[in-house]
Amino acid sequence: MAAHDFARITTIPHAPFSKIEYQERVERARHLMKEHAFDALLVTSEHNFRYFVDDSSTTPIQTTRPRFLLIPSSGDAVAIVPTGVDEFFRETTWIRNFRTWPGPSPKDEGVSELATVLNELLPQNARIGTELGAESRLGMPAGDFLRVRNAIRPRIFADASDPIFTPLRMIKSPSEIDRIRTVCGIVSEAFDNLSKKLRLGMTEREVCRLFELECFVRGVDKTPKIASVSGRGGYTRPYGVPTDKVLSDGDLLFIDAGCLFNFYWSDFNRNFCFGAPDPHTKDAYQAVWDATEVGIAAIKPGVPICDVWAAMSDLLDGSTNRGRRSTIGRMGHSMGLWMPELPSVQPDDRTILKPGMIINVEPSTIYPSYFDNSPKLMLHEEIVLVTETGAQLLTSRASRTIQLVTNEST
Template identity: 75%
Template sequence: MIKSEGEIDRIRTVCRAVSQVFDNLTHQLHFGMTEREACRLFEFGCFIHGVDKTPKIDSASGRGGYSRCYGEPTDKVLSGGDVLFIDAGCLFNFYWSDFNRNFSFGEADPHTQDVYQAVWEATEVGISAAQPGVPICNVWTAMSDALSHSTNLGKSSTIGRMGHSMGLWMPELPSVQQNDNTILEPGMIINIEPSMTYPSYFDGSSKLMLHEEVVVVTESGAKLLTSRAPRQIPVVK
């Protein structure tokens, strides 16, 4: 579970490359493109920025939010009110990155804005909780408590775990879940991944919001290997 400096450097390299592609993507997406076209555009950017392979590109979208977080991108046309989810598992020199970003086509509806913010804050809590010497289940509990706050519109999802590790394989142990008592140590890679279900602003149907960042545990706490997702959901205009 503890990675060498060389391994961490490879993971940092691929996470930074994919982060840059995600950061640029908002201005490249446009109304009328399909999920598949959006993901191909993203993959092209990954190769331009030095990624070796893009073996796991999941996507979902829907008006007022998406209802699943994994699956092949489809030919669904993206239009006003849609929220697009892209989850990217990419490789550099045999080592993985794995994290997602969310995009709103047009100004996001109030429910999506509120839940995006709540899950973003829960991610902050998870990053802060990933301290050396503590059991990883404490990270799960901290995020679960943040998601379950009485002021939140939604509630913690039933996916189960809220993260994992990765390296030559994806996922790897330990798992960010309630019954994993693995003690965090410097050199561990942790994917912080809280999620929340909430009612659609438009029809009340169940939607999902998920955030994921990658950190390495150090002697002084967790250090981001990804660039942090924006505090407000990126808007495609």
């Protein structure tokens, strides 16, 4: 790499969360623990662990040696981690109390030590909250969890996802919002700069690799989810890995970008038309763009999120749309340390919008192909912050018309 290439690379500093912010997160958790009659909280999943502990490591702890955090109803939190990890945490986090085991030890990867700590520190009738509910995952093998459960009886585990983890993480702090705003801004710039560099005859992989480069040189940390599909007159699904398919006249390319900055996500897409769009694709894009506008306008504090779904659904099912709303199941979600997070923009989710929530507005429509009348999908996504008065856009709004790719010089 030439010296001038290094000069193009932007590295954005990671401003650390304050110790006070972590203390406030623990205190809010304890308030909810008291409200829902929990004696302790056992944190095991990667994203909940990062929420409470400033774990800046990039090791995928979900699939290697586990890490546990015990938050009792009072007193100090205790990290139960493999030997060596405690030294890293002493230097980089606010945690000061540790219990360790020598690992890796696949036959007993923290099971005995965790059970010992729970038996020593908690009363026999303790009710311990952990990740057992909707859209949650334990950060340990299921068999190991059952072994711990049996070893600590009559103490019991109960779901803390719905009553504690989800409501805690649903409202983002100003520092969390700054991270999400940063990554959304970077990816927006990358998307905005991409179309002028594309040409007919490129492959899906070439386009997506170029897009990732645009993201990296602007300061994203990782690009773990770059989904892409394409097709003549439209695409049929929102999921796909970019292939060596050559993009030619009439193809519509969908890129969905999940990128990270300091472990916080962006997740939104853009559509690119190679050559002039056909009438059906053009109309579908406009319908979904309009539905996005309606969805953003519907976001206000105090409004149930199902009303946002209804506003977009009404427009997409209206007479001005050649197609109909899709049956994907929802038209948006939240995000933060993970993507996606609850709540969901769907008709049966009555979560009340509150300032500090992040909402991905994601309407989609099914429309008939101009070429053979087969069903095609058009999807669009923007990210907004719920404020005291409405919604603040964190992504740069997609163009009102589809971005065109030609081989003409600019």
